[in-house]
Amino acid sequence: MRTTTYPRIAVWLGMVGLVVWALGGCGGGGGQKPSIHQDLQNARQEKDPMLRARKLMDIALRQAKVQDLSGAETSLDEAARACREVAEPDAKAGLLAKLAEKYFQIQRPRDARRILEEARKTIDSIQQPEAKAKNLASLGRAQALMKDQEGAAQTLQAAEQAAGKIDDLKGRIEVLSDIAAAYHRNDQPSEADRVLQSAWTAIDRAEDARLRSEALAQVALSQSQLGKKAEAEKTFQQALETTSKLDDFFRRTNAMVEIALKLSQAGLTDKAKEVLNEAEKLTPKIPQPDLQQQTLDRIRETMDQIKLGKKK
Incomplete structure (x- = not known):
């Protein structure tokens, strides 16, 4: 009996080991899902709708990365509801533009376009030039990501017009940098260079050395993002x-x-x-x-x- 029992036990232990390895060790997937699940529950309990929306968007991309597309869609739908709870149009529009990009990334282009239209209507209610220009730049970037080149170009032109009304130099340089980056994403390098040149023109009028130095650093960062490393x-x-x-x-x-x-x-x-x-x-x-x-x-x-x- 002993000569047959030991091999059977060995085979049985080997099978148990394979099951344990498959459930817990293969690819690390078993260790990720509980973490995502717990983070999702915590996000849903977040009282601040802006933070809730951001957390849910991040979680959705994590879910998509582990092929849980159904979960990712649900998280983004919940993020959309959280965005709509945000009262401030400036913050709301920015969140909606980011949300549209996330929908597009998980292959839901129809929802992405619907959310972009919602973001545009929200931007229309913004009066402050800097906030309006910054959100239009975000909207144009999202359109560029979705390969709507004509729509992106029109949006970025509107962003430039709003940026021209910004009195604060630092704010204007930051917005122009965003617009240049969006033009670059939209495969319009000449427009990106033109916008950066207008940022240089604005810097030349700055008399305060600290303001000038920080504006120059912002332009340098934009140049780096556009691939102009030496410049x-x-x-x-x-x-x-x-x-x-x-x-x-x-x-x-x-x-x-x-x-x-x-x-x-x-x-x-x-x-x-x-x-x-x-x-x-x-x-x-x-x-x-x-x-x-x-x-x-x-x-x-x-x-x-x-x-x-x-x-x-």
Whole structure:
């Protein structure tokens, strides 16, 4: 009996091992689903509709990645309902544009177009030029993603018109950068270059060195995103040279932190760290102890973000 029992036990144990491996270890799928399920339950309980919508959109893409397309559709439908609960038109329009992109990514183009139309109607109710231009840029980017080149071009032209009414230089440069990136996505490189050139023209009128340096860093980031790496590095250097004109070391070091963040977003992490280290060396020159400590805390927090690969 023993000569036959041991092989049977061995075979039985082997089968059990295969079942356990198949359920828990194959591809790691067994470990992902409970996490997604728990995150989904937590997202549904989020009281802030804006945060709920964002979380549900992120979860939907995770579900799509593990081939749970039905779950992804349900999550996006719930995100759509959360978007509609957002009272502020500016925030609502931006969320809807992002939602449309997510619908398109999971192969639901009809829903994507429907949500885009909802976003457009929401944008029509926005009066503030910067918010209107920024949301039109987001809408144009979504249209470009969906290969609606003509519609995207028209939307981005409207975004440019709204951007021309923005008084705040930093806000205008940021919006123009968004518009340029959207033109680039829409396969209109000449239009992207033209918009960036208009950003340069706006910067030339800036008298404040900190404002000028941060605007230059924003343009440099845009150049990097458009694939113009050499030009971006040159513009980043101009931004850094501009900060040296600031006699107020609190303003100078904080401008350097802003530039470091943009460098990090452009993938130039070593240069970003170098700039932060230089900023830290300048902090003893800040006469007010509280502002000195505030700046040091910000520099170290930003350094930690960059080391962890987080981008604001």
